[in-house]
Amino acid sequence: MNISEKIIPPETASEDRSLAIREALRNAIIDRRLAPGTKLSEAEVGSLFDVSRTVVRAALQMLAFEGLVRTERNRGAFVSHPSPEEARQVFASRRLIEQGIMAGVLAHVTPADIQQFRRQLGEEQRHMNERGPAARRAEIKASGDFHLMLAAVAGNAILQRFMEELVARSSLVIALYGRSGTSSCGHSEHSAILDAVEQGDEKRAAELMIHHINHIEADLDLQIKQGMGLKDALTLR
């Protein structure tokens, strides 16, 4: 049995394998199972998933578009190693877009949505109470999913796609520059945001969201370790 059968759900595999590989790599990257700087060799990934280099290339190209992977001509693809400046831009973009998302959410949210959000928050809480790296990864994932669910109910597919990219890149940034071991995305803040949404208080919901993102960013160590120019190559393995 090949690894691909363990990783990729069979129904998606038959439809479009490069999409499935993209998802698998994506999850591995935002889970930090693939460290920034790791080389993603076409042949290696291909044999791992039991496909030819052609489909791997397609997957890598998509990831490069999302900013999760950086490709260098004739050298290959590497897991992105975002700079502090890039990290700041990611959060600046999130502050802007999630503000717009909140407006859409307030306009479109249904009681059924609220219920599902509550379930999601329960998931988060559950993972927070557990210990170990697997639970930590699940917590980060669940935390990001909350933001993605908000984007989904906001009713704008374009902003939703932007958010998917930004959340993925945020995970990468948090993995690189995260400081505290505590919740990378305060659970109670999510809860407060949801309360404001349920009460239909758009102004407060947007404010809470901004503060929430500020808190995440404030928990990072984005000092400009200057003179990193050539050292990059060393750090990057």
Added chain:
Amino acid sequence: MNISEKIIPPETASEDRSLAIREALRNAIIDRRLAPGTKLSEAEVGSLFDVSRTVVRAALQMLAFEGLVRTERNRGAFVSHPSPEEARQVFASRRLIEQGIMAGVLAHVTPADIQQFRRQLGEEQRHMNERGPAARRAEIKASGDFHLMLAAVAGNAILQRFMEELVARSSLVIALYGRSGTSSCGHSEHSAILDAVEQGDEKRAAELMIHHINHIEADLDLQIKQGMGLKDALTLR
């Protein structure tokens, strides 16, 4: 001599041909030389640029990511035919993001930038005074470039990339749903925005930008020609 030598500047051709082909197709699409619904056959595009289907596929995949091209499995790639709903989402996204862009512009703009903006506005004016479809295309392009230049000086590469996608998709939408023959992007409004920027009046600049986008959208005919389900296939040729 092949067509590719006329279209693709030689220096870029040597670097990455799929990028160059993407640019060429992109320009053709937003210039409306390629109508929405047009089929982009791999073999045809390949022979046109004198490359193999492999390279063409990479270019088409990128365009699909940007939303300029829609691909159907085993059927091929087609120039996107955005729905009225998609069009509304494009402009909603622009209202949000260009607001953020304006904040960045006010924070980073230099006198040299202002000067270049004025030159760009001159370009726009020049094309507006000319007649003919070529001049019209140049005008639409120049008008979009103004927004892209703003995004460039705002200092956020992520938002800049989002804007590049949104401006391209806007061109497609305007081509499809544009009503008036008049300037699709009021030149005087650009000028007013630039004035506000020069005076450092962020609030007014952002307001003017929002109104400007509203005007563009208001000039479209986005009636929900319902029951288009199967008729799509007809309209789409």
Added chain:
DNA sequence: TCAAGCAAGATTGCATACAATTTCGCCACT
């Protein structure tokens, strides 16, 4: 005359072969 079925042609999806480029180790030379 019209509709349904079928077969040939065309087009995409994927794998593989070859060319171009880079990387790495070895050897000679100082």
Added chain:
DNA sequence: AGTGGCGAAATTGTATGCAATCTTGCTTGA
């Protein structure tokens, strides 16, 4: 011993071949 250069191995970039799928036009039957 250290450095520079050369050559082999590895990796990516691109082209092409084959199988699968879709399209299209013709044929056959009612």
